[in-house]
Amino acid sequence: MAGTPRTLRAMNDRAALDLLLEHGPLSRTRIGKLTGLSKPTASQLLARLEASGLVLATGTTEGRPGPNAQLYEVDPTAAYAAGLDVTPERILAAVADITGRTVGSFALPTPGRRPAQPVVQQVTDALDGAVKAAGLARGDVHRLVIGTPGAFDPGTGRLRYASHLPGWHTPALLGELAAALPMPVEYENDVNLVAVAEQRLGAARGHEDFVLLWNEGGLGAALVLGGRLHRGWTGGAGEVGFLPVPGAPLVRQVRKANSGGYQELAGSQAIPHLARELGMTDIPSGPYAEVAAALVERAATEDTVLNRLLLETYATRLATGLASLVSVLDPELVVLSGASLTAGGDTLRALVQAELEELAASRPRLVVGDVHEHPVLRGALESALAATRDEVFDTSR
Numbered sequence: 001m002a003g004t005p006r007t008l009r010a011m012n013d014r015a016a017l018d019l020l021l022e023h024g025p026l027s028r029t030r031i032g033k034l035t036g037l038s039k040p041t042a043s044q045l046l047a048r049l050e051a052s053g054l055v056l057a058t059g060t061t062e063g064r065p066g067p068n069a070q071l072y073e074v075d076p077t078a079a080y081a082a083g084l085d086v087t088p089e090r091i092l093a094a095v096a097d098i099t100g101r102t103v104g105s106f107a108l109p110t111p112g113r114r115p116a117q118p119v120v121q122q123v124t125d126a127l128d129g130a131v132k133a134a135g136l137a138r139g140d141v142h143r144l145v146i147g148t149p150g151a152f153d154p155g156t157g158r159l160r161y162a163s164h165l166p167g168w169h170t171p172a173l174l175g176e177l178a179a180a181l182p183m184p185v186e187y188e189n190d191v192n193l194v195a196v197a198e199q200r201l202g203a204a205r206g207h208e209d210f211v212l213l214w215n216e217g218g219l220g221a222a223l224v225l226g227g228r229l230h231r232g233w234t235g236g237a238g239e240v241g242f243l244p245v246p247g248a249p250l251v252r253q254v255r256k257a258n259s260g261g262y263q264e265l266a267g268s269q270a271i272p273h274l275a276r277e278l279g280m281t282d283i284p285s286g287p288y289a290e291v292a293a294a295l296v297e298r299a300a301t302e303d304t305v306l307n308r309l310l311l312e313t314y315a316t317r318l319a320t321g322l323a324s325l326v327s328v329l330d331p332e333l334v335v336l337s338g339a340s341l342t343a344g345g346d347t348l349r350a351l352v353q354a355e356l357e358e359l360a361a362s363r364p365r366l367v368v369g370d371v372h373e374h375p376v377l378r379g380a381l382e383s384a385l386a387a388t389r390d391e392v393f394d395t396s397r
Contacts, residue, residue, distance in 0.1 A: 009048070010396035012037060016045055017054060017074060017393050021099060025058055025071035046072055052395060054078050074099055080136060081388040082183075083380025084126060084146040085190065087217060088165055091122055092374060093130035095141060096381045098389065104134025115167040120176045122167075127181070142392065144185045145384040147193040147376045149218060151235025161239050186383065190214075191238060192229050193379030194371070195222035198335050200382050202370030209332045211325055212369070213240075213318070216338035217289050219267040221325060241267060245321050266317040268292035268340040274313060280306055293339035300347040311348060319355035326362045337369035 012035060019034050020026055026034070032042035049055040049072075056075045060068035076097035085092040094105040106129025110122055117125070123146070131138050150162025152174065159168045177185060188196075195212040198204040204212070208227040214220045221238040223230040230237050241263035264270060271292035275283050284294050296314065299307035318341075322334065336342065336349055345368060353366045371378055 006396055009045075010394060012041070012045055013049060013054075013395045014393050016042075016049065017389075020055065020072065020074045025073040027061055027069040027071055029069060031072070048395070054393065054395075076101060079142045079388050079392045080134070080140050081381060081384035082127060082130060082141045082144045083193075083377050083384055084123065084144065085193075085374060085377040085380060086146060086148045086165070086168075087190075091126040092377050093126040094374075094377055094381055095130045095134045095136065096385060098385070098392065100381070100385055102381070104130045104132070104136070106130040106133055113166055119167040119170075119173060120180050123177060124180055139182050141183050142388045143384045144181060144183055145193070145380040146185065146187050147190040147380045148187065149190055149220075150239075151189045151231065152187050153234045155234070160234060161236055161242075184387075186387070188380070188383060189220075189222070189231070189235065189238065190376045191220040192222045192231070193377075193383060194337050194369070194375040195224055195229065195335070195379070196382050197371040197375045197379035198337065198369050199224060201378065203335050203367045204333060207333050209329075210335060211322075211329060211331045211333075211364075212335040212337055213322065213325075213341065214338040215266070215268055215318075215340040216293075217268065219263045223329065223331075225329070240321060240325065243321055243324060245324070247317070247320065262321040266314065266321060268338075270317070271295050271310075271314060271340065275310055278306055278309055278313070280310070289339060293343040296340055296348065297343035297345075300344045311344065312351060314344075315348060315351035316355050318352050319359055322352070322356055323359035326356065326360050326364055330362045331364050334364050334366045335369050336366060337371075337375065342368055342372065 015035050016031055019031060028039065028042050028046055032039050037045065046055060054075055055072045057070055058073050059071050061071060076099045079098045080095055082093065082095045090110055091108045094102050096102050106126055108122060108126040108129060115122065127144065128138060131141065148159065148162060148168065149165055150159050152158065153160050157174045158171050159165065191212065191214040194214055198212060204210050210224050212222040219241040221240045223238050243262040245261040245265055247265055268289045272283055272288060272295065275295050284291050295310065299311040326334065341348065349366050349368050357363050
């Protein structure tokens with residue numbers, strides 16, 4: 001059935017807005033060519049979007065034969081979205097305008113096993129800090145996406161798979177946050193948000209079926225199937241740290257919270273232990289995730305017998321768990337992300353690829369993630385922006 005004129009106009013409007021986001025400022029003629037619209041129709045479209053506050057005229061073309069043409073771009077002030085990246089140590093918050101440019105950010109330390117402030121206060125303080133840095137008010141934010149370890153069970157509303165995140169497990173928390181915040185709030189697993197960032201901005205662009213393996217504070221995975229995140233019945237899809245794998249100490253799998261076979265075998269905390277077992281003595285001090293990344297980076301860049309052995313053993317451990325994932329899912333691509341993986345660069349990637357080909361019949365291509373700066377936060381912003389654009393750019397409403 002043919003669409004109504006209003007629906008067709010809205011579709012053309014959205015196509016033009018997406019082109020402006022992708023390409024930056026464009027002329028009326030260029031928009032017409034990219035959308036297939038006639039010049040009069042393109043002119044009407046731009047006038048309509050300008051009147052609605054979604055686009056604005058900005059500069060003219062220069063350096064081309066003929067008269068300069070007016071350029072148009074998405075008005076960055078049309079809407080704002082926010083994201084939070086929550087760990088036991090801190091909450092990172094950021095606000096982005098509708099074009100995706102970060103306009104304000106804030107870091108709120110949250111150390112200790114018992115939070116000094118209630119979680120609702122932590123969240124609002126972090127958000128308000130980013131909002132203030134952007135020169136905005138809390139009510140200017142259209143949508144907020146909060147990324148945490150684990151996942152909120154859709155049946156109970158309680159956070160699961162993340163007992164190490166203090167204060168986030170009360171059953172009333174989501175209701176309290178909804179009451180305190182004036183905008184729609186969504187919650188997403190942190191590794192899932194890294195996959196969102198890589199799919200939209202990084203190494204997984206253009207891929208509909210991929211696995212992202214994350215190794216930093218914890219070992220986890222995100223599963224993207226048919227272009228969509230697969231979260232599982234309770235939100236626990238991708239909690240591969242709990243995956244039983246050969247070579248992992250079974251007693252510790254049962255007794256240790258937030259840990260499992262694959263976590264014990266190849267998680268960041270296992271790398272310093274492995275280095276000591278191999279006889280390394282110059283092991284840096286600090287948080288285990290930072291120490292692990294430093295050891296992996298050194299092993300990948302300084303060619304010594306011990307460094308090669310560390311990297312090869314680590315690659316074998318990573319491939320042991322990955323083999324189960326790719327055998328079941330048969331993904332097109334595996335993205336290696338998190339500091340304990342990206343620190344190894346292409347050297348570690350090639351070793352894991354070779355080991356995986358020995359262990360699994362499925363042979364996906366392995367790549368190193370491209371989104372390095374706060375990928376969880378970037379994924380939260382991208383997720384919030386996608387929903388915000390769907391709402392704000394719908395001119396049929």
